[in-house]
Amino acid sequence: MGPLLRTENLTKSYGSFCALDNLTLSLEPGEVFGLLGPNGSGKTTALRLLMGFLRPTSGGAWIKEHDCWHDGVRARQHVAYLPGELRLYENMSGRQLIAFLCDVRGQTLAENLDDLAGRFDIDLELPIAQMSSGMKRKVALLQVLIPHTPLVIMDEPTNTLDPNMRDELLQQVRQARRRGQAVLFSSHVLTEVEQVCDRVGILQRGKLVHVQTMSSLREGRLVRAHFNHPADRLPPLPGLRVLSHVDNELTMEYLGDLPPLLHWLADQPLRELRLEPLGLTSIYHRYHGVQP
Amino acid sequence: MTWVLVRKLLRDIRVPLLVVALLLTAFLCLWAKVTERVLGELAPFFNGVAALGGFGQRDIEHIVFNGPGKIMRTVIGGDNIRTDRAMDMISIAYVHPLVQTIFCIWAVGRASGAIAGEIDRGTMELLLSQPLARTRVLLAHLWVDVLSIPLLCLSVWVGTCVGAWLITPIEVRFPEDPRFALLRTLPMDPSKLEIHPLRFLTAIPVMAGLIFAVSGFTMALSAAGRFRWRVLGLAVFLVLLQFLVNLIGQMWEFASPLRPLTIFYYYQPQQAILNNHWLVDFSVWNGGKPLVEVPMVLVLFTIGAVGYLAAWITFVRRDLPAPL
Numbered sequence: 001m002g003p004l005l006r007t008e009n010l011t012k013s014y015g016s017f018c019a020l021d022n023l024t025l026s027l028e029p030g031e032v033f034g035l036l037g038p039n040g041s042g043k044t045t046a047l048r049l050l051m052g053f054l055r056p057t058s059g060g061a062w063i064k065e066h067d068c069w070h071d072g073v074r075a076r077q078h079v080a081y082l083p084g085e086l087r088l089y090e091n092m093s094g095r096q097l098i099a100f101l102c103d104v105r106g107q108t109l110a111e112n113l114d115d116l117a118g119r120f121d122i123d124l125e126l127p128i129a130q131m132s133s134g135m136k137r138k139v140a141l142l143q144v145l146i147p148h149t150p151l152v153i154m155d156e157p158t159n160t161l162d163p164n165m166r167d168e169l170l171q172q173v174r175q176a177r178r179r180g181q182a183v184l185f186s187s188h189v190l191t192e193v194e195q196v197c198d199r200v201g202i203l204q205r206g207k208l209v210h211v212q213t214m215s216s217l218r219e220g221r222l223v224r225a226h227f228n229h230p231a232d233r234l235p236p237l238p239g240l241r242v243l244s245h246v247d248n249e250l251t252m253e254y255l256g257d258l259p260p261l262l263h264w265l266a267d268q269p270l271r272e273l274r275l276e277p278l279g280l281t282s283i284y285h286r287y288h289g290v291q292p
Numbered sequence: 293m294t295w296v297l298v299r300k301l302l303r304d305i306r307v308p309l310l311v312v313a314l315l316l317t318a319f320l321c322l323w324a325k326v327t328e329r330v331l332g333e334l335a336p337f338f339n340g341v342a343a344l345g346g347f348g349q350r351d352i353e354h355i356v357f358n359g360p361g362k363i364m365r366t367v368i369g370g371d372n373i374r375t376d377r378a379m380d381m382i383s384i385a386y387v388h389p390l391v392q393t394i395f396c397i398w399a400v401g402r403a404s405g406a407i408a409g410e411i412d413r414g415t416m417e418l419l420l421s422q423p424l425a426r427t428r429v430l431l432a433h434l435w436v437d438v439l440s441i442p443l444l445c446l447s448v449w450v451g452t453c454v455g456a457w458l459i460t461p462i463e464v465r466f467p468e469d470p471r472f473a474l475l476r477t478l479p480m481d482p483s484k485l486e487i488h489p490l491r492f493l494t495a496i497p498v499m500a501g502l503i504f505a506v507s508g509f510t511m512a513l514s515a516a517g518r519f520r521w522r523v524l525g526l527a528v529f530l531v532l533l534q535f536l537v538n539l540i541g542q543m544w545e546f547a548s549p550l551r552p553l554t555i556f557y558y559y560q561p562q563q564a565i566l567n568n569h570w571l572v573d574f575s576v577w578n579g580g581k582p583l584v585e586v587p588m589v590l591v592l593f594t595i596g597a598v599g600y601l602a603a604w605i606t607f608v609r610r611d612l613p614a615p616l
Binding site for chain 1: 293296297300304413414415417418419420421422423424425609610611612614615616
């Protein structure tokens with residue numbers, strides 16, 4: 001069986017502007033994939049292409065081998081989507097909206113709807129017009145979580161959610177993974193991506209510039225060493241990468257075994273040493289913005 | 293799946309639909325009262341005075357509808373409409389600018405909101421993120437037209453029936469002043485005061501055709517648009533332009549060849565009601581001599597269908613822009 005989601009050289013251009021440039025990735029069932037990048041990097045364009053809202057300029061995307069543009073209806077049967085810019089039918093109540101969307105999907109209203117609504121602290125009888133933006137987002141989240149589709153796509157899902165609800169959402173993402181659902185979501189918030197993702201992709205000006213497996217990232221460390229006077233030349237250790245070397249302060253990314261590095265450091269005029277888990281921040285800033 | 297959407301769309305429009313239907317019914321009732329006053333008091337008086345002076349009704353009409361008054365003649369349906377006949381008078385309501393305006397506002401308002409409005413509000417994204425084909429969205433709107441347009445047309449007919457029931461039999465009343473006693477002695481034709489409501493049913497397909505035509509071409513604009521107000525503005529401009537061209541073409545000969553290019557040229561419910569005549573000719577393109585004749589209802593429904601087809605071709609191919 002092929003991957004749940006597959007894109008091959010997926011490209012979207014508007015005239016001479018390339019919003020997404022040859023995106024190739026795949027997603028397996030039960031995998032949580034985070035798309036990272038600043039505004040305008042192509043995250044939303046990628047998700048909208050997968051949803052069949054946009055017609056690819058070249059390349060293609062398939063969900064369960066159904067082409068997202070030409071066979072969009074079948075592709076979307078396997079997807080629940082949370083848009084980034086959320087707009088709901090204001091003349092409905094939360095319950096009416098969810099019932100309507102279930103009807104469109106050809107599903108009956110889930111029995112655990114009220115339970116889930118309780119966990120998100122939503123009054124489903126309230127007209128959507130009277131809800132705050134956070135409440136509306138929660139209703140939209142419900143309609144994404146209820147159908148238990150093989151793939152859940154969310155565009156910046158934690159926008160406007162308070163910290164408790166953000167935690168609840170991340171919990172729901174973990175549960176979805178346990179059920180075998182795959183989750184693809186975009187975000188600006190590195191910490192939440194770190195918490196739940198199995199892999200992340202970093203987009204830069206429409207190009208996928210890096211795909212990081214989180215398990216390997218968790219094995220890595222960020223090493224900051226401050227020396228009393230200049231240190232010796234670094235040993236050629238595999239997985240060692242210097243991020244910055246200013247005066248006597250050295251910042252490194254290290255993915256290998258610790259003892260050889262610690263052995264070298266012990267021989268240096270070390271004043272201070274800090275070892276931190278290698279978070280996404282350093283990877284992200286490799287492509288966008290400042291070094292840590 | 294289409295029916296789920298149709299139910300939702302009908303739910304959305306149920307209040308405005310009811311209001312517009314009641315408005316049309318009320319207007320037709322009001323028009324019946326106007327007819328009663330014209331036929332019961334004004335027409336007998338002026339016709340009587342004219343008859344005593346040796347003139348006919350046509351002479352009075354010539355004076356009233358001459359010059360700037362020609363626009364009134366055009367608006368009420370042209371030279372063949374007799375203001376001393378109840379059926380003709382009631383039929384004027386079917387081409388009254390208010391009724392046509394209500395039809396067009398309904399069609400333009402609904403169709404502009406159907407695609408461009410949903411995109412503008414951002415709810416199209418929510419809808420199309422479900423396993424729902426764009427064709428089905430358009431099909432649902434077509435069904436809503438199929439269900440709501442006859443209701444509007446029926447409300448006009450119901451208004452006619454209620455109005456006729458309210459005013460019949462029409463009593464002719466002359467002024468009490470003894471100076472006008474002679475008017476009472478003039479012969480009257482009671483058949484002119486008869487109203488046959490069933491004959492007004494023939495106008496329903498013509499009215500439905502007009503609404504569907506406007507809805508169709510607005511839907512085509514809507515399928516290509518992103519902002520509801522922009523589509524609305526463009527559609528209103530096009531409807532107004534066609535209305536004016538048709539009106540001016542009736543008043544001034546030089547503009548008459550342009551009339552068949554407007555949808556209002558094919559909206560002739562009075563011909564259907566009064567003469568059971570369903571064809572329009574293109575004599576305006578042939579110096580007044582008959583050219584080819586086409587069924588007006590067919591033309592109107594074809595315009596609507598072509599509009600929907602254009603909307604479909606556009607909508608299934610276009611990108612769905614992100615909400616702003």
